[in-house]
Amino acid sequence: MIDPAAFERYRHSPNARTTLPRLFLGSAIVILLWAATTVAVLIGGTYLFLTWQESAVPPPEGAMQGFLASPIGILTALTSFAGIWIGLWMAMRWVHGEPLSALFGVSRRVSLSGFLKGLIAVLITSLVSEILLYVLQPEIARGPISLSSWLQFLIPIVALTLLQTSSEEVLFRGYLLRGLANRFRSPFIWALLPALLFTSLHWSNSGSPAINACVLASIAAFALLLTLVVYATGNLGAAFGAHLGNNLTGFLLISHQQSYNSFALFGAKPLEGPGWTTSDAALIAFIGIACSLLTVVLLLHPLSPLNVAANSSEASSAN
Numbered sequence: 001m002i003d004p005a006a007f008e009r010y011r012h013s014p015n016a017r018t019t020l021p022r023l024f025l026g027s028a029i030v031i032l033l034w035a036a037t038t039v040a041v042l043i044g045g046t047y048l049f050l051t052w053q054e055s056a057v058p059p060p061e062g063a064m065q066g067f068l069a070s071p072i073g074i075l076t077a078l079t080s081f082a083g084i085w086i087g088l089w090m091a092m093r094w095v096h097g098e099p100l101s102a103l104f105g106v107s108r109r110v111s112l113s114g115f116l117k118g119l120i121a122v123l124i125t126s127l128v129s130e131i132l133l134y135v136l137q138p139e140i141a142r143g144p145i146s147l148s149s150w151l152q153f154l155i156p157i158v159a160l161t162l163l164q165t166s167s168e169e170v171l172f173r174g175y176l177l178r179g180l181a182n183r184f185r186s187p188f189i190w191a192l193l194p195a196l197l198f199t200s201l202h203w204s205n206s207g208s209p210a211i212n213a214c215v216l217a218s219i220a221a222f223a224l225l226l227t228l229v230v231y232a233t234g235n236l237g238a239a240f241g242a243h244l245g246n247n248l249t250g251f252l253l254i255s256h257q258q259s260y261n262s263f264a265l266f267g268a269k270p271l272e273g274p275g276w277t278t279s280d281a282a283l284i285a286f287i288g289i290a291c292s293l294l295t296v297v298l299l300l301h302p303l304s305p306l307n308v309a310a311n312s313s314e315a316s317s318a319n
Contacts, residue, residue, distance in 0.1 A: 037083025218288025
């Protein structure tokens with residue numbers, strides 16, 4: 001059983017200016033800033049990428065694709081998520097008249113203990129997931145990056161991955177969830193709609209329909225996990241840590257995507273590649289959903305040392 005006191009204070013924390021029209025306007029501002037930042041980063045980065053090449057001839061896959069596949073391209077692309085933070089700051093300040101920190105929780109600060117517990121829990125379940133995926137497909141090779149280079153890029157990757165994951169959390173589990181929960185009682189609106197929107201953004205045209213479906217099912221389960229810990233804590237801290245742990249595993253340890261394997265120590269069979277069967281896709285989806293449920297147990301079971309729901313600081317914080 002989850003005590004909803006902390007979330008009830010969180011959902012009622014917005015001021016009177018958090019109306020549906022203002023929520024739509026704020027979302028439009030965020031999307032505009034996110035898109036503008038992405039375009040600027042991609043065009044500027046691609047231009048510099050070609051300028052620094054010894055030859056002016058674009059790579060076979062195209063200039064922008066070649067840039068994004070490079071290590072610097074991946075780092076540069078992650079900076080585009082700063083547009084979400086800028087857009088949210090503008091929306092909260094000028095549309096809603098609230099500080100950006102109001103999205104973190106009623107206490108207006110990110111729970112550090114929740115962040116660490118969420119991070120540790122997902123690192124544990126990610127290890128379980130990788131073991132199960134290895135049993136399914138034992139095709140893992142050493143990545144292209146050397147250990148010295150990996151250590152050199154470790155801090156920048158962690159920092160930029162935190163920028164990416166925290167921006168998504170503060171948008172989908174903070175701004176949208178909090179604003180909708182303030183206007184609607186039904187979780188089918190305030191919980192399901194942001195989760196579906198978040199999941200839909202991960203659609204990929206490069207994979208087969210079966211693999212795409214299994215990936216989306218796993219991401220949907222993970223999105224609902226993140227929503228559940230926000231509901232249990234009334235704070236984004238645990239969601240920040242859980243999302244960071246999930247993405248760091250793929251960026252730095254074992255990559256399952258060919259386009260994002262530049263910094264991973266190991267590379268597994270790419271999900272967007274050929275050779276996957278429908279039964280493989282179903283098993284991948286099962287593993288993803290099962291590991292999300294295991295994360296729920298680690299974070300919300302009262303006997304778990306990583307329990308975050310027991311922290312009632314948000315429930316007793318003053319507005």
